[in-house]
Structures are given as C-alpha cells and as structure tokens.
Amino acid sequence: MAKLFSAEWMNELKDAWNNDPEVSGKLAEIGFDSVITCGFKDQEDPVGVFVVEKGICTRAGSWNGETPDWDMRADMDDWLKWVKKGIGMMGMGTAYATGKLKFKHGDYAAMIKDPRMAGPFVKSFNLMKDIGADELS
Template sequence: MAKFLSEEWIQLYKDEWNKNDKLVNDLKGFTASIKYFIEGKEDEAVELIVENGVAKSAGKADNKKYDFEMWATYDNWKILAKGEMGPKAAMLTKKLKFKGSMITAMKYMGPFEESLRMMGRVPTEW
C-alpha cells in the first residue's frame, strides 16, 4: 500500500498502466508528460511519462512544462479512484481540473477515462 499520489504510488500506477493491454493499445501514438497533484499541494506533484501508450517513467514532478496536468481535492480524487464518480462527470463539474490540449483529451477520451478508473486498482493508503 502506498500513500495516494506519492512517488511510491505513481510507480505502482505506472505498473498497473502497463499491465492494461487495452489501455496501452488504445494509446498507441499517444506520447505525453502528465502531472498529477492534490489541489493546494502542487509542490508534492508526481509525473507519468507516456511514450506511444506505454508508461515509461514515473516519479516526482518538477517545474518543467507538462503536456497535461490534472488536480483535484484529496476527497474528489478519492471519490474518482473509488469509482463513485466517473471521469467525465468529474471534469464537467470541475471536481477534476485539467490543463492541456482538450482536442487530444477528447481524441483519447476512452483511454483517458480508463486511466483514471485504474487509479482504484492501485493498493492505496488513503
């Protein structure tokens, strides 16, 4: 078990991502740097680097520019990870905040939603 959005947690998430054949296949051609953090704790952000659908690296985020950034309150991340709210609903109600190319996000909406639902599969210490 790892503390949510810790460096240990994002490593487990990377492993979960790469075990998901459908996600990896659906994201062939998708390469991006993604930053995740709890609202108000951007200094504790973590990153996931994806190349052609495969999560290549994960760890502590730095001050570079990311292709995508996602953040929410701790409680909203928990609701999302536990599947109590879907990713689309979370974005539409601004419970999950997002920065990056909306065109790219829409193109990959299915895999994007799957990647967020997958957070619930990581053994998490809330």
C-alpha cells in the same frame, strides 16, 4: 497500500498502465507521447509525474519540475473517491463540468471528443481503483 501520488504509488500505476492493453496498447496505436502530472487544486505545483512514450509509461514518480502536457488537479477527497469507486465517462464529464477535476494543462474537451484517447483516458482513471491508495499526509 502506497500513499496517493507518492513515487511508489505512481510506479504501481505505471505497471498497471503498461500491463493494460486497453490503455498502453490503444495509446501506442496512435503514438501517444505525453508528460502527465497530477496533484491538488490548492497547490501551485503537481505532486506526481507520469512520462508516456508511444503509449508506454517509461517513467513515473514524484514531480521534479517536468513541464506537463497534461496537469490534472482535484481535491484529496475527490481523488480518493475515484480511487475507491472508479469513474466512467459520464462521471468524468460531470467532474470536469462541475470543476471537481481541473486541467491546468491539456485540452480536456478535445481529448474527450477523440475516442482513440477518451477510452484509454477513462480506463487509466479506473486503474487507480485497481491499485488503491492511502491519503497523503
């Protein structure tokens, strides 16, 4: 299993994303373009990057200074819990409301109110469960 947010892991997530019509297909329908980064709340910079063009992830790997449209942060324990157990819409809302999931960039409230984005967003988190992860060292 690859380490969480490593280039290898991000590319496994890219493949899972692109192969899931409920994520890539639904986002392609609305022409979703975005640079998505992720990492840890206690770090200044993100760890991984995910570039999406018209719903399809065209590049994924280690963050290399890209400017994010979305930058999601959580503690390692929370990321690993979501990787292991997945998360639904209610769990996502709770994680955001309690500060377990933070957005340094991006408007979570606007996104979650738009069903064209909310469903694929939650589904993308559950793709992490499908690929699993090891803790970063």
